Amino acid sequence: MSDDKTIFEQIVDGEIPSFTVYEDETTYAFLDANPLAPGHTLVIPKHPYERLNDMPADEAGDVFGVISELAPAVEAAVGADASTVAVNNGEEAGQEVPHVHWHIIPRFADDSVGP
Numbered sequence: 001m002s003d004d005k006t007i008f009e010q011i012v013d014g015e016i017p018s019f020t021v022y023e024d025e026t027t028y029a030f031l032d033a034n035p036l037a038p039g040h041t042l043v044i045p046k047h048p049y050e051r052l053n054d055m056p057a058d059e060a061g062d063v064f065g066v067i068s069e070l071a072p073a074v075e076a077a078v079g080a081d082a083s084t085v086a087v088n089n090g091e092e093a094g095q096e097v098p099h100v101h102w103h104i105i106p107r108f109a110d111d112s113v114g115p
């Protein structure tokens with residue numbers, strides 16, 4: 001039953017379309033549907049952990065290893081000068097999808113993207 005799944009788990013399972021940026025055994029990266037900047041990418045563990053602290057350390061390390069390599073690649077792909085890499089960890093922090101995810105938001109000189 002897909003009703004029990006997070007939106008991102010449905011994306012991982014191919015039930016909702018997404019634009020793949022990167023994929024391996026544990027990690028999936030795809031373009032944000034409402035980008036704050038061109039190339040705004042979301043990186044998730046395929047397993048639907050809700051928050052950072054729900055992830056086993058080795059899996060968090062695997063995902064973060066991908067993020068470290070992906071951030072400069074995303075910057076280069078869109079000609080950005082830098083990127084903001086961020087997690088909204090919990091509802092009160094602005095986490096809308098209860099499946100932990102990192103935002104890679106390309107940044108340009110004098111842009112107006114937060115935080």
Ligand code: 5GP
Pocket residue numbers: 007016018019030031032033034035042087088094095096097
């Ligand atoms: P949050 O506010 O939870 O940190 O970020 C959730 C992000 O997921 C938002 O930037 C939102 O645009 C993105 N998002 C929500 N639903 C979908 C979807 O179905 N597909 C894609 N590609 N992104 C989504």
